[in-house]
Amino acid sequence: MTSCYETLKNQARNIIHHYHRMELADWQSSPRTEDEYEIWIDFLQLFKSQTTEAARLNDLRQSQRLVNDYFADTEQPVLPPEQLNQLTRMVCDRIPDIYSAMLNHQPIDLEEEQKQSTEKSSSDVAKGTEPASINSTNIVxxxxxxxxxxxxxxAKGWKVRTINQYQHSLVVASSFFGDVAIGTLTREHGRALRGILPKLIKGKTQEDLHKDGIKNCTTDTASMQISSVTANNHMNRLREFFRWSESMGYINRNPLPDDNIPMPKVSKQAKRNPITDQEAKQIFAHPLFAEHKGIKTRKIQHASHFWLPLIAAYSGMRLGEISQLSVGNIRKLGEHWCFMVEQSSEDHYLKTPNAQRAIPVHNELIRIGFITFVDYVRANGGERLFTNIRLLQGNYSNKPSEWFIKQLRDNLGLPLHVTPHAFRHSVKDKLSRVEANPENISRLLGHAGGQYGGLVSTEVSHLVPLINAIDYGAATAHIQPIVPDAFHYSPVSTLSDVEV
Structure with missing residues (x-):
């Protein structure tokens, strides 16, 4: 008799096969050029890497879509929640197999893999190498x-930022439990940790936890507590650590509960207020834009101070995407200049596979001199557009965001929702008013338009009128075209110890 677990494994295998066939059929639907093939291979590499990372981080969003779509496509009855959650986890672990098979031009042979796994497991038991049980000789x-x-x-090559995030979560756990033997932790301990996570005080660092202890880093005052999202991020990282510990034989069972911390039912819109046209007028009336005058120097200190807010306002790009732009990311597709959001170097970071895209450069940016600025950097041997923005813990966006908030938002007395990222919400709202096709909006913003994203189209002429429809009520009409000489630090300077 087949167990429930084996039934779920078979179903997970069917789902992976189903989507492997769909992805392969999509690629084989028409003749492809050599350039398209090379781009496709790059995409497969990116998707394999990111889905592997998702499995590590217990990020089940993509696998949930796959599972839900599979039941809808096949018209099978949906499983009970507990079994559905287990199936989703299995699918999450197997998604990278789709891309491995396609990269190697091979079919997915999960049946053979399962057979080998079963034979290995039986052999291990016969040899006495089954997973260790916890006893007095192997408590770690x-x-x-x-x-x-x-x-x-x-050693696996995790990014510094990811390592630091895990380290922070693990410091929380070790501060709470103390340096106990890991094998002595029970579900009761796990429930207690789950209960304390939402009470962590916002902004507390690993150093604070080491120095002050968990008790002094928690509070019952709701306004001072971390968000439910942050608390659940800690939960997911810790759950992954204990899952690894179980596979190593250090524990018999993951002590953390399977369920995450409940999320409060609050309006998402309240957290995603766009920058209004009036707020945009206040920002761009600042002397930095209106007079090309710097805040700390007579000239504008850095090119990023001038261009980042303008690019955010007229493209909807994420701040990290703008901050890492190089001259190679500004290219013509046909007759149209575009921002090419892509992983063109190992220091480039894409939030999701769908983030790779082409965005036409808005006419207002061209009028103010953006292409002239790019040409200057290129002609003088520069590579990155904003060399003063450094990669810090795998992230380009933190310092520019801090600068914007301090020098523009706070100094102008604007509301708390006015951040560089809020321009992205403004762009989405403005595009939604003039465009009926949500796929085009998703393509410009780098949202999930398809199941796994898609190749970056070289045809963008239909997106040009859409991007040029972004308007802030003439908030930037007074800004005069800028020249590279307007900046205190040359745009091609190599800077090491200057502020952003």
């Missing part, structure tokens, strides 16, 4: 297990 201190886990993932 929590701190030791954490050190091994972080070292192993660093």
């Amino acid at each position: 201190p929590l701190g030791q297990a954490i050190g091994e886990y972080l070292s192993e993932n660093q």
